Amino acid sequence: MIKTAIKVAITGTGAALPETRLTNQDLEKMVDTTDEWIITRTGIRERRLLEKGRSNLDLAEAAAVMALENAGLKGAELDLILVATVTPDHLFPSTACLLQARLGAHHAAAFDLSAGCSGFIYALSVGYQFILSGACRRVLVVGAEVLSRITDWEDRATCVLFGDGAGAVVLQPVREEDRGLLCFELGADGTGAGLLALPAGGSACPASAETIKNRQHFIRMNGNEVFKFAVRVVPDTLARLMEQGGVSAAQLDYLFLHQANLRIIESARKRLNLPPERVPVHIDRYGNMSSASIPVLLHEEAAAGRLKRGHLLAAVAFGAGLTWGGMLMRW
Numbered sequence: 001m002i003k004t005a006i007k008v009a010i011t012g013t014g015a016a017l018p019e020t021r022l023t024n025q026d027l028e029k030m031v032d033t034t035d036e037w038i039i040t041r042t043g044i045r046e047r048r049l050l051e052k053g054r055s056n057l058d059l060a061e062a063a064a065v066m067a068l069e070n071a072g073l074k075g076a077e078l079d080l081i082l083v084a085t086v087t088p089d090h091l092f093p094s095t096a097c098l099l100q101a102r103l104g105a106h107h108a109a110a111f112d113l114s115a116g117c118s119g120f121i122y123a124l125s126v127g128y129q130f131i132l133s134g135a136c137r138r139v140l141v142v143g144a145e146v147l148s149r150i151t152d153w154e155d156r157a158t159c160v161l162f163g164d165g166a167g168a169v170v171l172q173p174v175r176e177e178d179r180g181l182l183c184f185e186l187g188a189d190g191t192g193a194g195l196l197a198l199p200a201g202g203s204a205c206p207a208s209a210e211t212i213k214n215r216q217h218f219i220r221m222n223g224n225e226v227f228k229f230a231v232r233v234v235p236d237t238l239a240r241l242m243e244q245g246g247v248s249a250a251q252l253d254y255l256f257l258h259q260a261n262l263r264i265i266e267s268a269r270k271r272l273n274l275p276p277e278r279v280p281v282h283i284d285r286y287g288n289m290s291s292a293s294i295p296v297l298l299h300e301e302a303a304a305g306r307l308k309r310g311h312l313l314a315a316v317a318f319g320a321g322l323t324w325g326g327m328l329m330r331w
């Protein structure tokens with residue numbers, strides 16, 4: 001754990017979810033599946049889909065505006081904008097630069113970060129380091145995804161899982177001793193890169209009539225192997241985080257887990273012997289929103305007034321790469 005006089009805290013949160021809902025019953029009419037299969041295997045009941053004509057940038061902006069407002073800041077006061085996403089508007093320019101223009105954040109550097117569903121935790125750790133080093137004072141960290149645009153709506157094994165949304169937080173140095181980010185655990189295993197990927201559209205396999213015919217512009221996933229990886233990496237990351245932070249599971253007021261499958265969340269919760277109210281869930285309402293899932297959870301708990309100053313929180317995510325990331329903080 002980095003011992004430092006500077007404390008870095010989340011001073012504002014925001015979220016944006018599209019209005020359009022796609023229920024399991026809707027999916028029953030699209031592919032060979034059932035509401036019962038989806039609920040028992042994943043915990044998902046419905047997910048949100050971004051309306052035609054809107055993009056990742058629109059979701060990122062709505063979440064960012066809310067986070068800035070809650071932090072009492074204007075875009076022009078930001079030093080850095082980080083957008084974690086696997087579904088940027090374009091390969092380049094980054095969504096972060098487009099967002100910088102929308103927010104009038106003339107003084108901010110801006111870049112996107114790609115670490116799959118762990119992207120928000122990775123981006124949070126980057127923003128934290130920029131503040132610790134003294135290079136920045138006000139950092140906006142966004143997780144924004146429009147997974148519906150890279151979902152194969154003919155593949156029942158994946159199309160039931162994903163949803164669209166965005167969450168954002170503002171990071172700032174604070175004076176209070178009993179508040180702020182405590183430590184991070186990040187990791188990657190590129191030998192598992194093929195387990196969860198978007199095969200075409202990058203420079204290795206540019207778009208062509210062939211890639212479109214072969215449906216290579218959609219998510220490909222080996223669900224069983226990713227499931228096994230997640231069940232292993234979540235408790236391992238949590239154990240290392242708690243060791244680094246010198247805390248025990250019983251001391252955690254909240255555990256925020258990446259919302260990929262309710263069975264993965266429940267297995268971690270039961271292993272740590274935490275009551276359900278300390279492990280919030282929105283997968284039933286939104287499905288897997290990749291890098292947006294943890295910041296949306298944070299925002300929902302903060303907006304409901306359930307997060308109190310001094311609460312001890314842990315968050316763990318895992319995803320494509322393969323990657324994983326965890327953080328410990330006092331609210």
Ligand code: COA
Nearest residue numbers: 033034037041117156157160223224226227260261318319
């Ligand atoms: N509806 C009905 N049946 C389905 C289905 C669907 N939507 N999707 C798959 N099935 C079938 C399969 O074809 C298989 O049938 P078979 O036994 O006749 O071959 C059966 O259900 C079991 O499939 P399986 O893939 O073994 O199910 P599972 O219990 O592993 O659950 C996932 C599948 C995808 C829900 C699960 O593996 C998972 O959540 N993996 C992790 C995914 C993840 O976290 N991804 C993102 C990482 S950030």
